[in-house]
Structure formats: C-alpha cells, structure tokens
Amino acid sequence: MAEHDHSAIKEHMAVIGADGVHVGTVDHVDGERIKLTKTDSPQAEDGEGARHHYLPAGLVAVVEGDTVRLSATAANAVDLFEEAD
Template identity: 55%
Template sequence: MTDASRIAEHMDVIASDGTKIGTVDHLDGPDKIKLAKTTSPDGQHHYIPLTWIDHVDAHVHLNKTSVAAKAGW
C-alpha cells in the first residue's frame, strides 16, 4: 500500500514507461490523486487511484504505462 503522506502537490506523476502524465494537484479523498488540469493535454482534471502507484520518491511513479493510465482515468 502506498504511503499517501509522501505525495505532495506539484509532484510529477511518471508512468511505468517513463512518460510524465501530469502533476499532482492534491489528494482527493483517501484513495486517489487529482492531477492538475494545467498539465493535462486536454485541459481537464484527471484522477489516479493510489492502487496504480508503484512507489513515491521525488516523483509519483505508476505501475501502469502512460497509455493504460490515460485509458483508465
């Protein structure tokens, strides 16, 4: 399980293929991240479930490729 306390606003969210898919806006409830719409290609907010997170260091790293993540948000 991901330690949500390590996730901070403005962290890059990186897919498993190395592609940046967005920037953390904030945690939305206990189980998902809301991505900033300013970094979204379509100008919309998107949500990433915490179950998609592989690990958190200086960035949030997902266990999904960018294609899979975008298909699921």
C-alpha cells in the same frame, strides 16, 4: 492487500508511468485518488475542456524524491483517468 500510505505524495510532484513517460502533475491526493492539475489535462480538439483528472492511487508503485512512479505505463494510466465533475 495493504493500503498504501499516500502521505509522501505532495502537490506539484511529477507523475511518471512505468515506461518513464510523463502522465501529469499532482494537484493533491483525494482519498484513494490522485487529482492531477488541469494544465496536464488532455483537451478537446478545439482547445476547450481542460479539467482535472483523477488517477487511482493504487497505481502508485513508488514515490522517489519529487516523482510519483506508477506501476502502469503512461498510456494505460491515461485510460484509467476519471474526469472531475
């Protein structure tokens, strides 16, 4: 399988699941991972703990305009989040 060209993915693009549900906002691309902004991060119940999350860049199906559309649904994508240290 060929590596994707992630150069079309830019800061502040919306990340949308295959089901059309908003997953997050691009902070930047870090190798083969997309770093999402903290403002879209799920927080702990006490409101603390917002942190950057990463998505595997291999989930990207297509980049259209200012939207990154994933091949996975939003719920599946959230299950694949990797938390930043």
